[in-house]
Each structure stands twice: as C-alpha cells, then as structure tokens.
Amino acid sequence: MTRAKQLPKASRALFLKNFPASRFARQTQNLNLIANYKDSAYKLPEVSKLHLVFKNHNSDGHMGARKFWKWNLRTISFHNPELNIEVTRVECPTKEEQQKCPSVLKVVYADGRESKIECKDKHSDDIMKELVELTKAEKCEESEIPVV
Amino acid sequence: MNRLGTGTLFQRLFSTSRSACAPKPKKSAEQVRNLQRKADKKEAKIARNARRPAQDNPLYMPVPLALRYLRAAEVGRPTNEAVITIQTRVVSKKGVTPIQGNIRLTRPITDSQILVFASDPAMQEAARASGAKVAGGKDLVEKIASGELDLSVFDRAVSTPEMVPSLRAIARKLGPKGLMPTPKRGTVVEDVSSYITNNLALQPFRQKNNCVALTIARCDFSDEEVVGNVLSVSDAVRQAIVDAKSKNPIIVGQTVLSTTHGPGIVIDF
Numbered sequence: 128m129t130r131a132k133q134l135p136k137a138s139r140a141l142f143l144k145n146f147p148a149s150r151f152a153r154q155t156q157n158l159n160l161i162a163n164y165k166d167s168a169y170k171l172p173e174v175s176k177l178h179l180v181f182k183n184h185n186s187d188g189h190m191g192a193r194k195f196w197k198w199n200l201r202t203i204s205f206h207n208p209e210l211n212i213e214v215t216r217v218e219c220p221t222k223e224e225q226q227k228c229p230s231v232l233k234v235v236y237a238d239g240r241e242s243k244i245e246c247k248d249k250h251s252d253d254i255m256k257e258l259v260e261l262t263k264a265e266k267c268e269e270s271e272i273p274v275v
Numbered sequence: 276m277n278r279l280g281t282g283t284l285f286q287r288l289f290s291t292s293r294s295a296c297a298p299k300p301k302k303s304a305e306q307v308r309n310l311q312r313k314a315d316k317k318e319a320k321i322a323r324n325a326r327r328p329a330q331d332n333p334l335y336m337p338v339p340l341a342l343r344y345l346r347a348a349e350v351g352r353p354t355n356e357a358v359i360t361i362q363t364r365v366v367s368k369k370g371v372t373p374i375q376g377n378i379r380l381t382r383p384i385t386d387s388q389i390l391v392f393a394s395d396p397a398m399q400e401a402a403r404a405s406g407a408k409v410a411g412g413k414d415l416v417e418k419i420a421s422g423e424l425d426l427s428v429f430d431r432a433v434s435t436p437e438m439v440p441s442l443r444a445i446a447r448k449l450g451p452k453g454l455m456p457t458p459k460r461g462t463v464v465e466d467v468s469s470y471i472t473n474n475l476a477l478q479p480f481r482q483k484n485n486c487v488a489l490t491i492a493r494c495d496f497s498d499e500e501v502v503g504n505v506l507s508v509s510d511a512v513r514q515a516i517v518d519a520k521s522k523n524p525i526i527v528g529q530t531v532l533s534t535t536h537g538p539g540i541v542i543d544f
Contacts, residue, residue, distance in 0.1 A: 151333050157538050158334075161347050179351065196351055205347035214351025273340070275333070 155275045160198070163272045167202035167255055169264035176211040176235035177203070181246065182228045183216050188248035192230045195251035206267055234262060318368070325366040325528035332529065332541040338505065339498050341532050341540040348537030349494045357494040357535055358384070359501060361508055363487045363544060364528030365516075371523050373482035376515035378489070380478060381503035382496060389471060390454060392416070392434035392442060401468035402433075405476075412438065419445045429454055433462050433470060480511070487512055494534060505532070509544050 146153045162168070171177075179200070181192035196214055204212055219225040232244040232254060244257050258264070302310075329335050336344070342359075349357035365374060391402040391410035399410040408429065409415070416438075418424045432449065434442060434456035442449070442456065449455040456462040464470045480489055491504040516525045530544035 154334055154538055158344055158540075161344050161538075200350050201347045204350040205343060208343060208346065212350050 158275045161201050162205055162274070164198045164202040166252065167199040168206055168267040168272055169203065169259055170267060171203065171207050171210060171262050171264050173236055174207075174210060174234055174262050175237045176213070176233075178213045178215070178233040178235070179231075179246075180215045180217065180233070181230040182225060183218050184225070187225055187228070189228075189230045189246075191249045191251045191254055192232070192246040195232075195246070195254045199251055199255045206271075232258065234258070236262075321528075322366050322526060325364060325526045329529065329541050329543050334539070335541045338502050338532070338542050341542055342498055342501060344540065345532065345534045345537040346494050349534050352494075352536065354493055354495050358490050359492040359494060359496075359532065359534050360488060360490050361505065361530060361532055362539070363508075363512060363530045365482050365485055365487060365512075366526040366528045367485075367521070368523040371521050371525065372519060374487070374512070374515040374519050374525065375479070375481040376511050376518065377477040377479050378508055378511040379476055380491065381507050382492070382500040383476070383478075384490060384493060387431055387476075388429045390429045390432040391471075392432070392438040392456065394435065394437055398435065398468070402471065405468040405471045407433075407471060413441060416441050416445055419448055431462075432456050433464065435465065436463055439463060480515075505542070505544070 146156055177200075179192060179196055181196075182189040185193065200212060200214070204210065217228050219228050230246040232246055234242050234244065236242075242261060244254060244261065246254050249257075345359065389402075389407040391399065391407040392412070392415065393399050393402060393410060394412040396412075399412070402410040409424070411418075415424070432454035436458075439456070439458075446455055478489075480487055489508060491508055492501045496504075512527060516527070519525060527544060530542055531539040532542045533539040
C-alpha cells in the first residue's frame, strides 16, 4: 500500500490490480490484455451483433456478466472490429426489480437467427466458453495477436 | 554576556520557542549554483527527449492499430461518453507565453446546426455552402411564426442587419432558445458565410501545464476521419508556435492518443 500511495492518482487504479509498478510495463500489460485476454481471442464470422444486458449492481448473480464485459468483450471487440456490440446496464431501485432483472447475452447471427445465453450466477469464463460453443467461433492464430 | 551564556538577545530559548520559528539556514553560493545546474540539466533532458522520433517510444503505434486498441477498450460505452482525446507536450523555457490558437477539425465532433436569416438569395446560397443547415429570408420568418419549422434542432443563429426589424415579430420564439441574433452578441453581421467559417466552425485551444489537450473525435468515427482530425490539430499547433514569435525555441514533444477509459498510445504528430 505504501508504493500505491506514492503513485499519482491516475496510475493507481492499474497498480492496485496487480499490474507491474513500472510505467511502461504496466501499459504494455494493459495493451496485451486488450489484445489477448485468456481464452478470449476468437473470431466470430457468423455473428452480426452481440447484446449484453445486466444490472448496474453485482447482486443476484450479475457479476459474471459485468466481468465478461470488462475483460472478455474487449478482446472479442479487438479481433472483430466490424462486430456490433451493445451493452445495456439496467438501473433497478427496488428489491423486486433487482431479483426480476435478466442477465443475458443476446446473439444475432448474420442470417437473422437469434439465440440467448443465460448469464445469471455464471463465471465470465463460463459465459465465454458457452459463446464459443454456440457460435462455432474460430480461435485466432498466434501470429494474428499483436504483442507490445 | 548575559545569564544564559549567549551573546545576543535574539538567540532561541529551547524551553519557550518552537523549532519551526527558527530562521532557515541560508544556501551558500556553491549550493545555489549546483541547484541551478541540476535544473538546467533536467530541462535539457526534457528537450532532448522531445526531439526524439515517436517511433523510439515502446508504446508507439500507427494510428489505425492504436484505434483498434482504443475502440476495444471502449466497447459497450455510449457514443457520447467514448471520446478520443489527444495530449501534446509543448517543451519551452520557463516564462515563454503559452501557445494558443484555433482548429478547424475536418470532421467536427458535434455538428452545430446553424440558422441563417438573409434576404439576398446569393447570400443564402453562400451560407448553406459554408455549413448552415437552413437559410432564408421573409418566408423563413413566416414559417417560424406559424410554427412549421422545429426550432429545437438549431443551436446557433446568424442574421444580416436588414433582416433584424422583421425578426422582432418572432423574437418571442427565438429568444427562449437563445437563437435571437443581436448586434451585442456579434451575431448580426454583413457577410454571414465568412462569419460562419471564421467563428462558428473553429475550436479554440490553449497550452496548459506544458500540454495541449483536446477532444478530437468519437470512437464511432472512421479511421480516415480520426487521422484527418489529428492532422488538422498538428497543423494548428505548429501554426500557433510560428504565430507565438517567441525568441526561445518551442518544441512539439510526444503526442499521446487516448480515450475516456482506454490506455494512452504514442503516435506520430
């Protein structure tokens, strides 16, 4: 914590997420995580749109969807620049609404078909695995993934 | 000599005075010279680093690849939140006036919708060519009076002097939207089209803390549009340095492209 206190405010966030302390090393790791988050560098040639809906807060099993957006979806977007990705976070003030609110990943294919992945009470890695199986995604080759 | 064994009355008593009240020891001439030398060395190092090409930086990327990373970092964010910004280091000696100027972005971030009142058809045509959304004379005033034209889409209005008397009839409609042209605000001008190109389409910038920082695009802009805007910022900053006419040199240093939530990436400038 002492080292974190010395750092300027802007660079503290990444340091606290177990990134290296050096400025360049921290930035390169951040860039490499965008390009290649674990098990997420896939191409989705059959998909035209992804729509992720989840609640503003973590409770009632919505944490997996949020983490999927934060880590996995960045890498998917990096390798599929043409793919339309939409994220909707729902504001739920009352307890009943919070329990009722869905946490789903809607997949729209190029030929107009639609399917859903239920994300409630699931880990982000499991959502990623399910998406890969459902859409027959192709794994990116090592040469296609840039390393800073 | 007094009872305490000290020579003067001004010496401190440990029992009654705090150490913070003690006068600071003066720096010797040698120490001052050393500090100056250190500061000069630091300044020279910053200038040397600024002259290096951007490609030497480990975080350098060509703009299209940088945009791929930045768009990925902004995935799922609303378009008005996910904006691309540029930070340019300006290296100059202490005391040099900060640079400032105006930029005409090739692809503006917000399309300002301009309403033009002019009775001369040639003037209307010229105003439309320079970026006005709607231009018209008496017929336009009647349209607004009858409520045919939706005024909520416009954010600026300009008029020629001969149209001002007829505008009084619709002042109650224009006024609350802030669209009423007045000579006091400078929105009543003879040459409307040159006013639009010289004032409304420009974005001012200023150097602050050795940096020029600007919002130049949104993440949904195409690569060409972003590159065009970067180039127009580059031209404007270099022009501002020429216009400053400073005796000491001003150098354009490292330029970083970034987004609201994304990493900073060094680019050519």
